Amino acid sequence: MTEPAPTPSPQHHPSTTANDVASCNKKSIDDAENSREDVAEETALVIDSAAERALCRKFDFRLLPVLAIMYLFNALDKGNLGNAQTAGLSKNLNFAPGQYNLIVGIFFIPYVLTAATHNFSGIFALRFFLGAVESAFFPLVIFYLTTFYRRNELARRLAIFYAASNIANAFSGLLAFGVFQIKSHLVDYPWRWLFIIEGTLTILFSIFAFIYLPKSAAEARFLNEDEKALAYHRIQVDSSSIVNEAFNLRESLQIFKRPSTYGFLLVEIALGVPLQSVGLFLPQIVQRIVTDTVKVNLYTVAPNITGAVTLLILAFSSDLLRIRFPFICLGFALSFTGFIIYAAIDDVQRELQLAYYATFMMTWGTSAPSVLLSTWYNNNVAHEGQRLALTSVGVPLANLMGLVASNVFREQDKPKYAPALITTASFGGFGFIVAACLGLYMVFDNKRRNRRQGVNLSARDVPTSRLRDGPRVEDFRWFL
Known part of the structure; x- marks a missing residue:
């Protein structure tokens, strides 16, 4: 538990001097630093902007490039099946009708040796194990970044990380185009090189990342004691109620007693189908x-690149305005419109430009909600264990909707x-409705809480150190 801190020692950062401190909390960062006391002012506002910007730059340069490259390889491993399919995978391995859909779907039930397979059963089993080991990657990266960044800094960092997925989809098309030109007696079909090259790079980079990335800010060797x-x-004041708290499963599962949790999960379900449809079937579309x-693979490059750009624009705007749900709704609206336009076109050759434009709208609409939704519910949960539990269910739930996409x-x-x-x-239209209703409820509830207390507070005014119990706390305000 936290308690009032003593007068800061001279080694502490200027932002924590007595002139600036209204009231303080003290907590040991970990066993390695028990001798050092840290303080946290009872305000969520930025006190030393220059120092915080410098610290964020260190995190940005150290963490984001490595995480983005890891996700790029992750997305390449996930999306290479579609490129192989366009190059004759099903025909080469004598798949029966519907078996390709089963291979895509099995990936999402629990995701690299696919290049070594010679029949349906081999590739089916390997996709199952690939899904099992990949499933935790994205939710854990989201939680990991919440331990380094403030709530209003998170969306654009996650967007930079997630944009690697769009770039991977684009790069995957270019890579596939190049690989399919390889003429070699070492393999029977060119698509096998996709799995060999991408799988090898993924394994090598994962070893580097394990050594390079810090477990937490407290263990970051590139920071000094003041930092x-x-x-x-x-x-402590703008993300978590208790920093580096030991995980307690029973406490963490309390998040599923909140009604808002099921609103977020419904949006994840709605998001999953368009997201996975674009990720898996854009080449076929x-x-x-x-x-x-x-x-075909070349024509998927431009939609994916513009999808990444749209994601960055919406995420940066969301952080700047400190609001999430309108941008999530915008993404769902774009996705809905793109798929409806494409479905409504009967003669594609006559409406070629409109049809291709619709594929751009598909990628625009599926990119932004995936990041902003995860950011939204992480911003509203101060308990680290509960945040991890919700993210660990929400993100895989969206991935599980790949079962729907792979079978339609x-x-x-x-x-x-x-x-x-x-x-x-x-599903895109349903996501728009649920996200809008949940966001409008939060607006209403914040106003109701302000009227009851006779104040005018927003989420930025209340330190997260007070919000361990979430909406049951009188001062709680939803991060919209």
Whole structure:
């Protein structure tokens, strides 16, 4: 538990001097630093902007490039199956009708040796194990970054990290285009090189990341003692109720007693289908526009790149305005519109530009909500264990919707895939409605709490050190 801190010693950062401190909390960062006391002012406001910017720059340069590259490899491993399919995977391995959909779907039930497979059962089993080991990556990265950044700094950092997925999808198309030109007697089909190259790079980079990334700010060797104290203070007042708290499963599961939790999970479900549809089946969707199987991968590059740009624009705007749900709703609206337009076109060759533009809207709409939704509910949970529990359920739940996406894009519906496009659009519309209703409830509840207390507070005015019990705390305000 926290308690009033003594007068700061001279070694502490200027932002924690007695002139600035209203009241303080003290907590040991970990066993290695029990001799050092850290203080956290009872305010969530920035006190020393220059020092915080310098600290964030250190985190940005140390953490984000490595995490982004890790996610790029993660996305390449996940999306390479679609590129292999356009190059004849099903035909080469003699898949029966519907077996490709099963391979895509098995990935999402628990995700690299796919290059070594010679039949359906081999690739099916390997995709299962790949799904099992990949499933924890994204939710844990989200939680990891919440231990380094304030709430209003998180979305744009996650966006930079997540943009690697869009870039990977684009790069995957370019890589596939190049790989398919390889003429070698070492493999029977060129698509095998995709799995060999991407799998090898993933393994090598993971070893480097394990050594390079710090476990926490307290153990970051690139920070001095003053910077570690400031890093602790920032998270104590604007992210967590108790920093580096030991995980307690029983306490963490209390998050599922909050009604808002199920609103967030519904939005995750709605997001999962369009997100996975674009990630897994964009090459097949584009095949309706371009019949050349080699050029199909090239035509997925531009939509994915602009999707990454849209994600960054919306995430930076969201952090600047300190508001999440309107941008999430915008993403769902773009996704819904893109899929509806594409489904409504009968003669693609006559409406070629409009059809291709619709694929851009699909990527614009699925990119932003995935990051902003995770940021939204992490911003509203100060208990670190509960934050981890919710993220660990919410993100895999969205991934699990890949089962829907992988089974609605059926072989008999090609090249238009009308049932799949309509189904995906419906999930986008549902996500818009749920996100809007949840956001408007938060606006209403914040105003109700202000009227009851006779004050005018927002989430930025209340330090997270007071918010361990969430909405049951009188001073709690939703981060919109």
